[in-house]
Amino acid sequence: MMLKTRLFGRTYQFKNIKEVLAKANEEKSGDILAGIAAHDTAERVAAKVVLSEVALGDLRNNPVVPYEDDDVTKAIQDSINQEAFCKIKSMSVGAFREFLLKSNEDEIKNIQDGLTSEMIAGVTKLMSNMDLVYAAKKIHNLATCNTTIGEKGTLSSRLQPNHPTDDLAGIMASTMEGISYGIGDAVIGLNPAVDTIESISAVLNRFKEFMVKWDIPTQNCVLAHVTSQVAALESGAPMDLMFQSLAGSQKANAAFGITVQLMDEAYYLMKEKKSSRGPNFMYFETGQGSELSSEGHHGADQVTMEARCYGLAKRYHPFLVNTVVGFMGPEYLYDGCQMIRAGLEDHFMGKLTGLPMGVDVCYTNHMKADQNDVENLALLLAACDCTYFMGIPGGDDVMLMYQTTSYHDVAAMRDITGKKPIKDFNQRMEQLGILENGKLTEKAGDPSLFTV
Template identity: 80%
Template sequence: MILKTKLFGQTYEFKNMKEVLAKANEEKSGDALAGIIAKSTAERVAAKVVLSEITLEELRNNPVVPYEEDEVTRVIQDMIDKEAYNKIKAMTVGEFREFILKSEEADIKEIRDGLTSEMIAGVTKLMSNMDLVYASKKIRNIATCNTTIGEKGTVSSRLQPNHAADSIDGIMASVMEGISYGIGDAVIGLNPVVDTIDNISEILKNFKQFMIKWDIPTQNCVLAHITTQMEALKKGVPMDLMFQSIAGSQKSNKGFGISVKLMDEAYELMKEKKSSKGPNFMYFETGQGSELSSEGHNGADQLTMEARCYGLAKKYNPFLVNSVVGFIGPEYLYDGKQIIRAGLEDHFMGKLTGLPMGVDVCYTNHMKADQNDLENLALLLAAADCTYFMGIPGGDDVMLMYQTTSYHDVASIRDIMRKNPIKEFEERMEALGIMKNGRLTEIAGDPSIFMI
């Protein structure tokens, strides 16, 4: 394995695979904070040259966290399909990039189960933003909970009716308003202020009652800690989707209060007691920088650690996965340019892993980013056939205090890209008079239609 190259008369040599991956990454403030970023553009280019000549087999044999030390590494490595792996292991990362860009979806899916997260991260680092959009658009990952997400010609949305005090009246007012804008076909999913069994049980029951009363074909979820959800589930509370934030290392997952063993137990419990119909009933959120913020990045760059999140998520056949791309703050993604790049990277990596991938296109108010950056990324992701976006009143989450896509943004994306919601959801919106031919009608945005 050759880890050096010569550019313009200067030799650049890297000590190991982890350093090559880190220095080949596009500039991110999180990698700079960790002290692993390329010192110059020339060194970054040199790292990309070296990375392009490394084989996929060499990447598999050199995970950024050793197999013996990390259960996430073990999950990723143990899931590898040997037949698929043998087809691609001799490819260099550069050759793999060319394969993805020139191949059809069926050819990519044929070898997908032979990939480790480090391979996926490696090829991502060699792609331009347009490459990431072009390659992502080829891949369609379909999943079924109560409804089926990811079908051709659709873009879905999570209705996020967060409330600063978890007031049921306030939450349900947001649900009614969101549904009246055609939002929520991916899930009605709330981030609770109070993570208790009683609180999340009440919210889940209210969501389900509303879905039944108005015959809304979607899924309910409260994004509490997985242990709280498990206890609610044991008490018979209706739960269509089970949620958990995950990270790309054992150490960072411990910081989230989870382990692979706990996730396995939750998955089996959900399979037994869920209120949804389909085989996909887990929901995961991720985001570049979470491992560094929890001191669990193991000296690896944040893109590679993010790819490992998707490798872990794949084990549980999820219905939804999304990167909350700009939520952690400027320490990890400094400005709009870095957020846009990370959002395109995360979306591509999730899709190549095999996940029904959405993105929470967002930023925090202390970042060097604005609404135009958010909308630029949303449009790029829509062109890449992103599976779903968030829908928030006014795009301003009053509980989490960050900016993301609004009800109107989702409607605009659907109109610009000529895409529709999930079919059953769209049909119900048309029956309620909210939509016609996939577009909002004059009565859209009037929640009083549900106040009878």
């Protein structure tokens, strides 16, 4: 395996595939902070040249965290379909990029289960932003909880009615307002301020009561730690989706208080006790840089570690996965340019992995980013059939204190792209007079519809 090239009269020699992957990455402040980024543009180009000639089989045989040391690597490697892998193992990363750009959806899905996360991250590093949009648009991964997400022609949204004290009246006021804007077909999902069994159960029950009373076809979720959700589930709380944040290594997941074994146990308990009807009932969130923040990156770059999150998520056949792309802050994505690139990378990698992939298009106030960056990324993602976005009052989360997409942003993107919510949800919104032919009516934005 040749890991050197000559460029501009200089020979570039890389010590291993992990270094090639790191230095081929587009500039990210997190990789610079970790001391693994390319020193300059020339070295980055040299790493891309070397990476383009590496065989996909070599990427599988050289995971960035060894198989024997890491349960995430084990989960990814053990899931590989050998027949699909054999079709592409001799292909170079550069040839794989060409394959993805010229092939149709069926041809891509024919080899999808033969891919490891390192292969997916590797090809991502050779793609331009337009490449990432063009290739991602071809892939549609459907999943069914109470409803089915990911159909062509749909753009879904998570209704995120967060409250700084988890006051039920405040949560439900935001929920009713969000539904009145046609938001929430992906899920009504709360990030709790209080992680107790009693509070989680109370919110889940209130969401379910509202959904039943008004015949709203969607899913409920409280994004507490998985162990708290398990306790709430065992106490009888109606839970459609179970949530957990994931990282790309065993060590980083330990910082989240989870292991693959714990997630396996939670998955099978949820399968037995869930209140939803379909086969997909897990919800995961990720974000570039989380492994570095917990010193669990093992010297690997943040794009490759992010791809490994999706490889682990696939194990649980999730209904929802999204990257909270700018939430980690400028230590990992310095500005709007890096945030936009990361959002396109993550969305593409999630879709290529086989996930119903959404993006929380967001930033924190100490990042060098603004609302225009959010809107630019959201429009690019809408163009490549991103599965769902967040819907938050005014785009400003009063509990998590970050900026993301609002109810109005989602409505505007649906109007621009001609897309609608999930079919069942859309039909109910039309019955309530909130939508007409997929567009908001004069009744939209009036939560008093639900106070009678």
